[in-house]
Amino acid sequence: MEKRHQEYLEYYQARLKKYEHNPLYPHSQESQEALYQAIASSKSLEEWGQKVENQQLTLKSAIALVKDKETARKKFYQDLNEQIRLHAPVKILEIVDSVKTEAELINTVNKIEGEVNIEITLDLFTQAIIDDLMMLEEIEVHQTAEVPEEWKKEINHDYPQELIDQGLKDWVGMVEPNARQWDPQWKFNLDLIWEERYRRLIPFQDEVLKKRVEQFKTYRGL
Incomplete structure (x- = not known):
């Protein structure tokens, strides 16, 4: 040999x-x-x-x-x-x-990975509620704070409303346009929050999360 x-x-x-x-x-x-x-x-x-x-x-x-x-x-x-x-x-x-052929194998795998990566990108927009949890809590704290009468309008209403208005502005001006670059028909799916891949990331009891979801809908205009 x-x-x-x-x-x-x-x-x-x-x-x-x-x-x-x-x-x-x-x-x-x-x-x-x-x-x-x-x-x-x-x-x-x-x-x-x-x-x-x-x-x-x-x-x-x-x-x-x-x-x-x-x-x-x-x-x-x-x-x-x-x-x-x-x-x-x-x-x-x-x-x-x-x-x-090897070329067909490479091209086919890459094509599938590219298509699924778009699905993953769109799915990850569900994490918006996780990113917003601190803000939702801050809004709630100000809305429910016990303050002197002369401060109620500013603390309990005006400031929380400013935060909500900014949240809606950012959603319409940034989040939705970004998502719709990948899918022009994209809409936030609230049901996905309860899917295991996201639910396990939120360490709240269901009742607390339900309340946060309602607050999130108000904050983001959903």
């Missing part, structure tokens, strides 16, 4: 060992085993190259790695109940076995 052939053999043997006995990479182990056996059973690098081409071993190796990674990512997002982020691995796994 030529020195270069031996070096390639050792290289693909090392690649195989990288995935052996790793439960996250069953498809990659299988594909690397095929590559290793192809070169180990070849009398020359030319023969090995022909086997790789005829059996599409490089493409199969790329597909295997994508399948392993996306299968792991799918389980991770399922365990977290991250329904939007789950879309990417699900869609990729649906099509990965049908691609015909």
